[in-house]
Structure formats: C-alpha cells, structure tokens
Amino acid sequence: MNSAYIASIINATLRSTTPILLAALGSAICSRVGVFNVALEAQMLIATFTSIAVNYFTGSALLSVVVGVASGALIGAIVAVLQVKYKAADMVVGTALNLLTTASTTFLLYLVFDRRGSLIDERLVSLTKINLPVIKDIPFVGRVLENLTFIDYICYIIAIALFIYLFKTVSGFRDLSVGINKTAAESLGTKATAIQMRMVILSGALCGLGGVALAMGQVIMFTENMTSGRGFIAMAAASLGMSHPLLTIVSSLFFGLCQSIGLALQNVIKSQLTTAIPYIATIIALVVFSKRNKKN
Amino acid sequence: MKHITKVYGSLYANNDIPLTLNKGEILAVVGENGAGKSTLMKILYGLEQPTSGEIYLNGEKQNFRSPHDAIAKKIGMVQQHFMLLEPCTVAENIVYGKEPKKGLFFDREGAVKIVEELCEKYGLHIDPRLKVGDCPVGLQQRVEILKVLYQDADIIIFDEPSAVLTPQEVTELLATMRKLATMGKSIIIITHKLHEVMAVADRVMVMRLGKFIQEMPITETNIEEMSFLMVGRHVVERHVDPQPTGERVLDVKDLVLAGSDAKNILDHFNMHVDAGEIVGIAGVSGNGQSELIQCLTGLLPPTSGQILLQGKDVAGHSVGEIREAGCACIPEDRYLWGCAKEATLTETAIMAHQHKPELSKNGLLNSKGAKVFTQRLLDNYDVRNSGQSQKAGELSGGNIQKLIVAREMEQKSPLLIAAEPTRGVDIGAIEFIHGKLLEKRAEGDAVLLISSELTEIMSLSDRIYVIYEGQAAGEFRKEDATEEDLGILMMGGKLV
Numbered sequence: 001m002n003s004a005y006i007a008s009i010i011n012a013t014l015r016s017t018t019p020i021l022l023a024a025l026g027s028a029i030c031s032r033v034g035v036f037n038v039a040l041e042a043q044m045l046i047a048t049f050t051s052i053a054v055n056y057f058t059g060s061a062l063l064s065v066v067v068g069v070a071s072g073a074l075i076g077a078i079v080a081v082l083q084v085k086y087k088a089a090d091m092v093v094g095t096a097l098n099l100l101t102t103a104s105t106t107f108l109l110y111l112v113f114d115r116r117g118s119l120i121d122e123r124l125v126s127l128t129k130i131n132l133p134v135i136k137d138i139p140f141v142g143r144v145l146e147n148l149t150f151i152d153y154i155c156y157i158i159a160i161a162l163f164i165y166l167f168k169t170v171s172g173f174r175d176l177s178v179g180i181n182k183t184a185a186e187s188l189g190t191k192a193t194a195i196q197m198r199m200v201i202l203s204g205a206l207c208g209l210g211g212v213a214l215a216m217g218q219v220i221m222f223t224e225n226m227t228s229g230r231g232f233i234a235m236a237a238a239s240l241g242m243s244h245p246l247l248t249i250v251s252s253l254f255f256g257l258c259q260s261i262g263l264a265l266q267n268v269i270k271s272q273l274t275t276a277i278p279y280i281a282t283i284i285a286l287v288v289f290s291k292r293n294k295k296n
Numbered sequence: 297m298k299h300i301t302k303v304y305g306s307l308y309a310n311n312d313i314p315l316t317l318n319k320g321e322i323l324a325v326v327g328e329n330g331a332g333k334s335t336l337m338k339i340l341y342g343l344e345q346p347t348s349g350e351i352y353l354n355g356e357k358q359n360f361r362s363p364h365d366a367i368a369k370k371i372g373m374v375q376q377h378f379m380l381l382e383p384c385t386v387a388e389n390i391v392y393g394k395e396p397k398k399g400l401f402f403d404r405e406g407a408v409k410i411v412e413e414l415c416e417k418y419g420l421h422i423d424p425r426l427k428v429g430d431c432p433v434g435l436q437q438r439v440e441i442l443k444v445l446y447q448d449a450d451i452i453i454f455d456e457p458s459a460v461l462t463p464q465e466v467t468e469l470l471a472t473m474r475k476l477a478t479m480g481k482s483i484i485i486i487t488h489k490l491h492e493v494m495a496v497a498d499r500v501m502v503m504r505l506g507k508f509i510q511e512m513p514i515t516e517t518n519i520e521e522m523s524f525l526m527v528g529r530h531v532v533e534r535h536v537d538p539q540p541t542g543e544r545v546l547d548v549k550d551l552v553l554a555g556s557d558a559k560n561i562l563d564h565f566n567m568h569v570d571a572g573e574i575v576g577i578a579g580v581s582g583n584g585q586s587e588l589i590q591c592l593t594g595l596l597p598p599t600s601g602q603i604l605l606q607g608k609d610v611a612g613h614s615v616g617e618i619r620e621a622g623c624a625c626i627p628e629d630r631y632l633w634g635c636a637k638e639a640t641l642t643e644t645a646i647m648a649h650q651h652k653p654e655l656s657k658n659g660l661l662n663s664k665g666a667k668v669f670t671q672r673l674l675d676n677y678d679v680r681n682s683g684q685s686q687k688a689g690e691l692s693g694g695n696i697q698k699l700i701v702a703r704e705m706e707q708k709s710p711l712l713i714a715a716e717p718t719r720g721v722d723i724g725a726i727e728f729i730h731g732k733l734l735e736k737r738a739e740g741d742a743v744l745l746i747s748s749e750l751t752e753i754m755s756l757s758d759r760i761y762v763i764y765e766g767q768a769a770g771e772f773r774k775e776d777a778t779e780e781d782l783g784i785l786m787m788g789g790k791l792v
Contacts, residue, residue: 168401168402169400169401169402170395170397170401170402172402173388173392173395173402174392177381177384177392180381180382180383180384181379181380181381181382183379184379184380184381185381187363187375187379188379188392188393189362189363189364189367189393190393
C-alpha cells in the first residue's frame with residue numbers, strides 16, 4: 001500500500017464523514033436537551049432533494065445550500081411541534097417523517113422532473129472545490145485535502161463551536177440543565193420546552209447541511225433514498241460520542257472511515273457486501289461500547 | 297394570606313385559610329397528609345393559583361402567576377423533592393438562574409467564589425466543587441437552602457424538610473433555621489413531626505381537611521394538644537408488652553451481594569428473627585435495605601451466604617418457592633412491587649392467593665370465591681372503596697396500602713417482611729397498620745420491619761439492627777436503643 005493510496009483513503013474518509021458528523025451533531029444536541037430525535041434521516045433526505053431541485057432551476061450553489069438547510073430545519077420544526085410541544089411518541093413521529101420524506105421526494109422527483117431513480121444533469125453546479133494554495137503542493141497533505149468543499153471544513157468548526165456554546169456559556173448551561181432534569185430547570189424559571197424546540201430545529205438545520213454535503217459534495221446528484229440510513233449511523237455516532245461534540249467528531253470519523261473502506265474494497269469484494277460494512281461497524285461499535293459502559 | 301380557598305372539582309383543598317408571617321419568625325404549619333398544607337404553600341410560591349383569596353406582602357397585594365413572580369418578591373421554597381441537577385457541581389446548582397459571566401462565558405470559578413462567600417455569610421459549609429449527585433441527602437438539602445439564599449429570599453418555605461434526614465442531620469437543619477431567623481429571614485416550615493415544631497417554631501398553625509383549625513404561640517401549646525387538633529381526636533401512645541420469643545424463623549448468615557464495583561452492596565450481613573418478635577432494620581435509605589429485601593424475597597439472587605427460613609436455605613430460590621416456604625412481604629414501593637395500578641381491587645387482593653382452593657379449581661378462577669375473599673379483606677381492614685371493580689391506582693395511598701397489608705397478612709405466613717409499611721399514609725392508617733403488625737407478633741409469628749422512619753422502628757421493634765453500607769453496624773434490644781446511638785451508627789460512626 002503506497003502513501004498516495006492512503007492519502008486517497010483519508011480524503012474519501014473526510015468526505016464521507018461530513019454528512020454523518022453534521023447529522024450526529026444534530027442528534028447530540030437533541031439528546032443533550034432530552035429529546036430523542038428519530039427524524040434525522042428525514043431532515044437530511046429532504047435537503048438532498050430540495051438543494052438539487054433549487055440547483056437545477058436557479059443554477060445557484062449558494063441558494064441551494066440555503067434552501068437545503070432551511071428544508072432540514074422545517075422538518076425539525078415539525079418534530080419540535082409534534083414531539084416536544086404536543087408530546088407525541090418520538091418513534092412514531094420520527095418513523096412517520098422518515099417514511100413520508102422518502103416517499104414524497106421519490107414522488108416529487110417523478111412529478112417535477114419526470115425522472116425515476118435519480119436526477120443527474122449537466123445544468124447542476126457543484127460547490128466550489130477548495131484547494132488551498134501552498135498546502136495543495138505538499139505531497140501527502142495536498143492529496144488528503146484535495147477537492148474538499150467548504151462544508152467539509154465548516155463541520156469541524158461547527159462541532160467546536162457547539163462544544164464551546166454548550167460547556168462554556170451560561171445559555172449552554174441552561175440548555176444542558178433541561179436535558180439533565182427538566183422539572184428542576186423549569187422550577188428555576190427556565191423555559192425548557194422552548195429550548196428543546198429550538199434545539200430540534202437547529203438539529204434539522206445541521207442535518208440539512210449534511211444532506212447538502214451529500215448531494216453536492218463528492219457527486220452532484222439526487223437519488224431516491226440517497227441518505228440510505230446515514231441518519232441512523234449518525235445516531236449511533238452521537239451515542240458513541242456520548243453526545244459530546246468533540247467526541248462525536250471522533251466517532252463520526254470512524255464511521256466515515258468504514259464507508260471509505262467499503263468503497264475502496266468494492267473492486268476486491270462484491271459491492272453488496274462492502275456497502276454493508278458501515279452498518280456492520282455500527283452494530284459492532286454499539287455492542288462493544290454498551291458493554292464497556294455497562295461495566296462502568 | 298387572607299381567605300385563601302382552593303377547590304379541585306368538588307374538593308376544598310383549602311377552605312378560607314388565613315396565614316400571617318412576621319419578619320424573623322418561624323411559623324410551623326402542621327396537619328396530616330391531605331390537610332392542605334402543601335396546597336397552601338404552592339399558592340404562596342406561585343405554583344398554584346387560588347380559587348379565591350388574596351396574598352399581601354408588606355401590605356401590598358400580590359398576584360403570583362408562577363414561581364418566577366414569587367422569587368422576584370423574595371419568596372423561596374426548599375422543596376421536599378429536591379430540584380437539583382445531579383451531574384453538576386454544587387456551585388453550578390446554586391448560581392443557576394443568576395449565573396456570573398465573564399465576557400460571553402459562564403464564569404465557573406466566579407461561581408465557586410460566590411458560593412464560598414455565601415457559605416461563609418450564613419455559616420453553612422459545603423465544598424462548591426463537589427458533584428451534587430455525590431453528596432449525601434443532608435448536603436443536597438443544604439444546596440437547596442443555599443440556592444434559595446442566593447436568590448436573596450426573605451421568606452423561606454421548607455416543605456417536609458426532615459423527611460429524608462437522619463436525626464443528626466435534622467438537629468443541624470433545625471439549628472440552621474434558627475440561625476436564618478435570627479438573621480432576619482422569615483421561615484415557614486410544613487411538617488407533621490411535632491417534636492421538631494416544638495424545637496424550632498415560634499408559632500404554629502394547625503390545619504385539618506383543608507380547614508384552618510387553630511393558631512397559637514409555641515409557648516402556649518404542647519405536642520398532645522397539637523396532635524389532638526391535627527387528628528381531631530386523641531392519639532394513644534402505643535405500649536407494647538414484652539413477650540417471650542419462640543424458635544428461629546429467619547436466619548441470615550454471611551449474606552453477600554456483589555455490586556458493580558469492588559464494593560459489596562450487602563457485605564457479610566448477619567441477622568435473625570425469632571417467632572413472636574418484631575425486628576427492625578434502621579438505616580439511611582440506600583445502604584442495602586432494598587437489596588436485602590429483594591434477596592430475602594427471591595427477587596435478587598445473593599452472591600453468597602445463607603438465608604435460612606424455618607431451617608431451610610432459600611437463598612437464590614424463586615419468589616414462588618420462598619413464599620411457599622413461609623414468607624409474605626409488604627413491599628417498600630406499593631406501586632412498583634405492591635400492586636398494579638390498573639388492576640381491580642379483586643385482582644389486587646387475590647394476587648399470590650389465586651392458587652388456593654377457595655379461589656381457583658383446575659386452573660380456573662372462582663370469581664364468586666374471589667369476591668367473597670376480597671370483600672372480607674376490604675371490610676376487615678377498613679379499606680374505603682367504591683366497589684371491587686375500582687382500580688387499585690384510584691384508591692388513596694393509605695387505602696391501597698391497607699389492602700396490600702391485608703393481602704400479605706392473610707398469607708398467615710410464619711415470616712412477614714414489612715418494608716416501609718406506612719410510607720406516605722396518614723396517621724389513622726399508620727395506627728391501623730401498626731396495630732396489625734403487633735397482632736401478627738402476638739400470634740407468635742416473626743415480623744421483619746424495614747423502615748426509614750426511626751420513630752416507627754423504635755416504637756414497634758423488640759430488637760433493632762442498624763444497616764450501614766450493607767453491613768449490620770449494630771444490634772440493640774428495644775430497651776437499650778436510643779435515637780442518638782442509632783443515628784450515629786446510621787451515618788457510619790462508631791459508638792464509644
């Protein structure tokens with residue numbers, strides 16, 4: 001295995017990590033305020049569709065990103081109202097929205113674009129690929145960071161910002177207190193429900209950005225059920241990272257690595273098997289982790 | 297507070313209650329469960345709105361819509377069930393709501409300093425950096441008090457503050473209240489423990505069934521008068537005559553239950569209960585009592601050791617086998633272990649009796665027999681109900697407890713384990729249940745009483761064990777036991 005190959009694996013890992021990390025952060029902040037958000041998948045998938053649709057009609061990458069993020073936040077808002085405000089069962093709300101989004105994006109693909117399966121078009125513009133000057137000429141590092149988009153960078157900044165917000169600021173402290181003991185927080189005058197709703201909507205926006213990265217990052221296209229379970233992998237990543245933004249970076253990178261290894265092995269093993277790698281890794285990681293947790 | 301009335305449906309929780317509080321004074325509000333004390337305080341603290349009546353503060357009419365309004369007017373409340381963030385530090389909990397900031401950030405060091413100053417000012421010492429979840433209950437309560445002081449409250453309401461404390465912690469708490477009063481804070485304490493009222497209050501107000509009964513300075517009353525006013529009749533102090541004991545019914549030898557870490561939950565625990573005696577186990581909750589009950593009743597298999605029930609080792613046997621071998625149990629949590637809230641009274645009553653010939657034949661229940669059986673229990677144990685099809689969860693705590701006691705007594709087993717048999721029930725029910733336990737003893741059966749109410753243990757038991765960190769820390773005969781000695785052992789101290 002030569003260094004160029006390793007560099008390309010790392011590059012692929014970084015790219016596959018982005019959507020997972022963003023959604024995992026969305027999951028983490030929800031659990032931190034005591035909400036179990038199952039609709040991550042829907043929040044991502046809607047954004048893959050809306051961003052590509054806007055991209056197709058306007059040709060503006062920026063507008064695609066904005067609309068993608070907003071559509072994720074919209075699903076988040078639905079979760080917030082149903083699950084937090086009206087206290088509907090989390091699994092039901094989440095599963096319903098996930099199924100609804102899968103079906104409706106498929107339907108809209110047919111209705112609006114008269115396509116089945118996927119939408120690839122030369123009109124679609126991609127996000128600007130960033131190749132940093134000087135760094136791009138360093139042999140190994142240059143290859144590792146080749147052709148990344150701004151989302152691939154910004155997701156780490158978001159993680160660090162969330163860490164600082166939650167653990168270093170007063171309002172972050174109040175937010176965490178809601179997740180620790182909602183009744184206690186309320187008895188001290190904190191508007192717990194409002195905080196929970198805000199966090200769920202933010203989680204929608206983060207997942208939306210993740211969806212955009214998926215649709216307009218490595219490839220520029222929409223396919224039916226494009227997220228294919230990444231929302232659930234993200235949930236696992238958040239849980240492995242103990243809903244801590246910085247640890248979530250580590251666990252998301254692990255799942256990103258599994259995906260890129262899966263891709264790399266496609267030429268060696270049957271692809272039906274390699275695509276299963278991230279999911280098998282999810283199960284193994286959760287088992288190992290909960291076992292260790294139980295011992296503590 | 298003038299003419300406070302609160303109506304829930306057709307029930308008058310508070311009926312035209314007056315309440316006054318002077319600066320620097322400690323007012324005790326006493327009454328049985330359901331007398332309306334808590335409702336009155338919730339109204340004062342803004343948690344509930346009165347149906348009618350007014351609140352005046354320093355002559356000004358107030359309208360509290362939420363605790364927020366009350367806190368703003370310098371009214372604070374130390375809740376019975378602590379409102380704490382356990383994974384957070386003492387300092388974080390205290391400054392919550394008015395956190396010090398450094399620029400954009402939460403100034404945690406500043407919070408520690410603030411708390412240290414606050415502790416100094418009021419002479420209440422605690423390490424601000426401790427995690428609240430690691431603090432014993434007494435300290436957690438201190439955090440609650442400091443929280444209220446940090447909010448700069450002038451009026452502090454204590455809701456049943458001593459319910460969870462050891463005798464020593466209670467003494468400390470009462471001293472704290474006195475000190476706060478001399479510093480000009482006005483204090484309201486809600487309680488049904490009359491010796492505490494006598495020890496700390498300046499004035500006492502008695503409530504019964506939602507009504508104001510009487511108010512008097514503490515110097516002009518005594519425990520007998522207050523309890524008469526609370527209950528509406530005289531409560532007789534129970535006198536239990538000693539009686540000879542028979543053979544050994546329960547013998548626990550070297551019982552060990554390993555915990556998740558190196559420490560054992562039950563650590564070589566030894567004790568025995570003979571026929572015709574009540575043996576009490578005293579201890580601060582969380583020292584292995586629950587696990588001991590679960591080992592004895594078969595819910596948890598012990599790691600090692602013997603549980604001899606009438607000479608037969610039943611350690612690790614199933615619940616059914618142990619019940620068969622002669623053990624009945626009034627469980628500590630009536631809704632978790634004692635009954636199913638959705639079950640009818642008939643179903644509740646026949647549980648664990650269902651295989652008896654009068655109740656079933658060839659695996660089919662005899663519903664007529666079940667009705668007769670249930671009615672007998674309901675009548676004999678004075679369970680107020682609206683019919684056997686009523687749901688267990690709809691009865692009041694005292695009444696469902698009486699039914700559970702009835703069911704377990706009816707097993708007529710040589711051993712009865714009574715865990716917290718009177719937790720959260722009113723004086724009438726307490727007296728009744730205590731009477732039944734003594735009847736069981738008089739019949740020559742063995743009773744193991746596990747309770748966090750020290751007075752209950754001391755008044756009923758012939759012998760008392762103290763449990764501390766899973767070990768039997770001491771054993772007393774009734775006549776040798778004092779509250780002080782028990783309290784010291786309960787906190788892990790040594791007797792000199």
